[in-house]
Amino acid sequence: MEEIVFYNPESQGEEKSNALNLGYATPIHTQTNVNGFRQASTYPNGAVITGTKQGDRVFVACKGKALIHVYTWGKEAPEQKIPVPEQLTCLTLVHNKEENVSDVDLGQDFIFEENEEFTKLPKFKIPYLLIGGGISGKLYTWELSSGLLLSVKEAHYQAPTVLKTTADNSYLVSAGKDARILVWKISDLVAFDSTEEKIIKPAHVISDHSLEITDMFINNNIAQDSKLYTVSKDSTIRVYSLFNFQLLSTFIVSGIVESIVVDSADRAIFIGLQNGNIRQIDLYEANKASNILEAKGGAGRILTLAEDHELKSTITYHAPHPVKRLALSLDGSLIISGDEKGRVVVSDIVSKQVVKELKEVTGSVANIQVLSSYQTAEDSVVEKNNRAMLPLKRVIASGELKEQEVIFQKGMDQDQELFNLDDYLQRVSSEALHFEGLSSVQSNAFGNVATSGDNAAMVKVLQEKNDKVTKAYADLRSMYEELYKEHTKLLEKK
């Protein structure tokens, strides 16, 4: 087990030598191999990674070019450069689910189902959708496995800054420099409709923020408890319920907020400020008087955060450079932060101490993503002919079903790892009955279709014999009957 941090820069100014703009994927806990990704300069939130195994990919929306660079895990140079209609400022992925109704649902009367089957993930595996925000404010939705551009939507008045999806893949949330947050149903964005120009409206529009929205976070709860955390240059953090789109609480901070990350169990918010501080806001706190744990916010409250002069819940490493991106480790005890100067560090949340400094990038840090990985022996085998993705289309799909042709691979069943000796012995003993004359195990339907040559000949011989005998009998009988007739005639005459 290892945790890997992927991060990439946003190059500042008009640097021609983009080759230097390396993105990195580095393990946190060990000092081993660092993967680099060349020419990976993006706008903030403009890069996404699918994982850290063979066949996983990194998508990078190039800054300053209408291109998406696609890297395969382990390679430094982009494997594919896919042209897109315009420069994209942010990207997000929608993953295809692995579970079926039978998996997530009501099992047997026993809690752990014994016969649960796991198929291996296929080697060729790409997410379902790639959604990008264009610099003009449009949202582009591509189906990655077919390359189809499913929809283009004029969404924001200025460039979108961040795109996120809910854990159940039902909503896409987009936020932009125009201070608006739009919530979209993903099913609307992807629906084929050949009949007429399809009209897609956002499911909800949030326009509470007064300045550019810099970052968002959506927790991974079920739809009923899904929450959206937004931060903006207007120094507020707003928390919404994504189920009924209500504003749950507003936190007012002194200073511009650049980035946010939330504990996986919703216990604390971490924000990166423009003054270089990372501030921790606990969402539950023990009341000093009664020692009862209490929740903060909710029901539309507005809470103003007091200055933390004692630096009890502040990490000051990055000051005075703005903290551009934040991410948390798997156990929520380490925070990974990147600043405008290109520094990326891992800090311990409890002690507020920096644990590790990662390799610096040139320019400001545009993305940080933490991935858990588990390396197995199979992963070391390098697949040579990894199939390339289809290029992304630049024209909207016609909605004709036949157009949808997906590149797809279904995973093989997992090899039986252990031989179930007891089941096998059961089979042996049931078969043994046959030899003891206790059962008449008969062949299956197809067992003895072909009769052997000897048998057929035998049958033929017997058949002939039978025919002969039957004929002889018939002859004899007719003779007898004639005789009998004669006899009766004689009797009658008498």
Next chain:
Amino acid sequence: MSVEVPISVILSTLDTPRPGNLQYILKTLYSNSSLITQLSKSELSHLISRVNNLIQSKDEYKRWYGLHLVQVLAFNPVILTTGGAAILVSLIKLVNDRSYDNVLLFQNACLAISQIVKNIRGKPSLTREVLTPNLSNIIAALIDNFERDVATVLQVATDLLLRNTTTFKPFINKFEVKLTALLNNANFATFDDKLQAAVCKAYAYLNLTKSSNQASSAAATNSNVQALPDDQWRLRIFQIVEELKEVVQLYENLIDLSADANINKQLLSLGKLENSKKIFGKLSVDVNDSSTILQISQRVGVLTRLLAAFLTSATPFALRAPLGLAIKVATLLISISTSYIPVKREFGRESGLGKVIQLDVAHSQAHGVVLLRALVETYKFNVLSSSHLIFSSLEVIIPVTKSGKVFKIDDARCLNLESELLQVIGAVSELLQLNGHISDFEVIYKLIDASLLLLKKRTPLDELIDKQQQSAAPQGQGQGQGKKNKNKRNKDATPMSDILSHSALFELSPSKSTVKTVSSFFAIVIRKLNKINISYRIKLIKYIVSVSLKQYLACGKISHMNVKLLEDLVLYPNDFENFNNLAIVKNLLPNNQVLSLLTNPRFPVLDSKVKQRLESQYADLEEEEEQQEDEDEELAETAVEQLPHTSNTTLAEEIDRRTTSTTASNSANTPMVEVFKSNSELKKIQEQQSLTFAKEEPSTASKRQFQDSEMVEDSIPVAAANKKAKLEQQTAPTTATADQSDDEGSDFEMPVIDIDSDDEE
């Protein structure tokens, strides 16, 4: 406890195998691999030759004995390296040997081969030395003896075809001939499902490499396009669709397809292939022999199965799958329905023939649903784009009757189409799982009605009783005649008396699989569709609660499935629900962890941050009680444990360390972290006057909290009353009772004092 049989004993028993000792020997050989690894060279060759002798013996029992030994020994690498080749050769010989009829021997020979091949596969030099020289012989033997036991051979051969494709290549044509013969078998539709699926899958895998002239020429016409490994695969898919289209076009002669212009258009748009190779021979359908008509749907069934095999089988590399085309085929099959397209007039008059045609069309529809479900289960979100199309086509399959302006489901026909409807329900569940945002609930409502119908007890007597009542009705009009009739009928009905008097005894419950499919559907509806009409929601609640109660009273427990459904009812309330079923569910499910957590919400355990703070607070309160001091020490210990952090530890260690320390400190903390306090604790606090009871003066309580914490509240919403816990709407009643009990506690004190004072006076 290992029961090790010494090798000398094993070797001697292998001389004279007896039924009694096989199990022991197999167990020993499998679980004590050290027994074999430690053998001397001579003993090892002795063992291998014994096994070989057994396989080659003339006695069937000995052979069978030997075959099982091989299946277990195949797991041992030492045996494989020294004797693998020899054993494989004798196994091949046995497969080819036609002198015995016993299927058991043949089956086990095939399985033994596959066991050895599986264990060798992937190990480079073993493969080179043992497997490669024998592989083509194995494949030849299996294909030559295909008919001896189709199921086993298919299983082994498909595995080889998939993983050793290049060696299989020379045999592909031979294998294809055998498979095509099977597919063309008139009884193919009556084979069991597993075998049908296996045949189709094997047929699909044939096209993994085979690059016939056709494929290469097709690639050549697209000039400059490099031939891709999946060209043959794709071509075959299009051929199947083409064949399917031709079969469906047969319906033009039977039903009035021209009535629906859309279907014709769609059929034609499926595309046409030039000189495509057919898998199947021609169908001969004769309207005078109505049973031949059923061939159409059988052929449709085989073709959809094949199509599904091509599109949903696991493959060694990624393929281009014409998903849109397949969805189109499936929806087209479903949309040909006799509820909307009439049977041709000339056949409609003969009611028997008309019925057969209707039945056949319904079968074809069902095959479409099966294909669709397979696609949704495999491709999942890739199907989302066409989900609205799929929903509307699935609606067609549910039989309805029109009464006035309202469509109602047709009960009798629904029951007839049970298995088809279950497929529809399964497919819809899968789709809803992907996307709960649907605009048209009509399909869901119809399916809920149909599901509830399927869940009812069925009696074959409804019609019978109706008939009785009908004939009984005219009795009052003509008395004399009626009496006569009555006598006559009674005579007929004597054997039927049971049915009339104890009709309940003839009722049949729905099968387990029906209940499971429908329950899954209900669960998905409850979880994903919070906006369904309240009357349907009530129907679901009524069913779930009554079934659970019935089950509880009959068996003393509620099945896991129903427990889940009950929990879901509480956890996923409907948007229009103005009642609360928490109390019912809580009563039905005592000692349930989910409901207990819901009614007594706890805040998440905090990281060490809070422990530190608590520690400092304890320092302030130190003089209070000795007991608390003890706790304090515990806490200090855990907090110290928490602090050191080295960057060199691995994540696993890290997690380990953290979980142990958190749990340890949790137990110490529990009374402090609890949301609700016990009465005595509350009283103590009240005495200290550090906190007023929240319910009595909510505003002061919340104000106080904010003065204490670092927060300053800008506005206090009117509704914000109790800050102790974030409570969901459903939990409200339980909280109220909790508060009440607290109130009772404080109320109770007052009267006691009063009485005392009275007495003294």
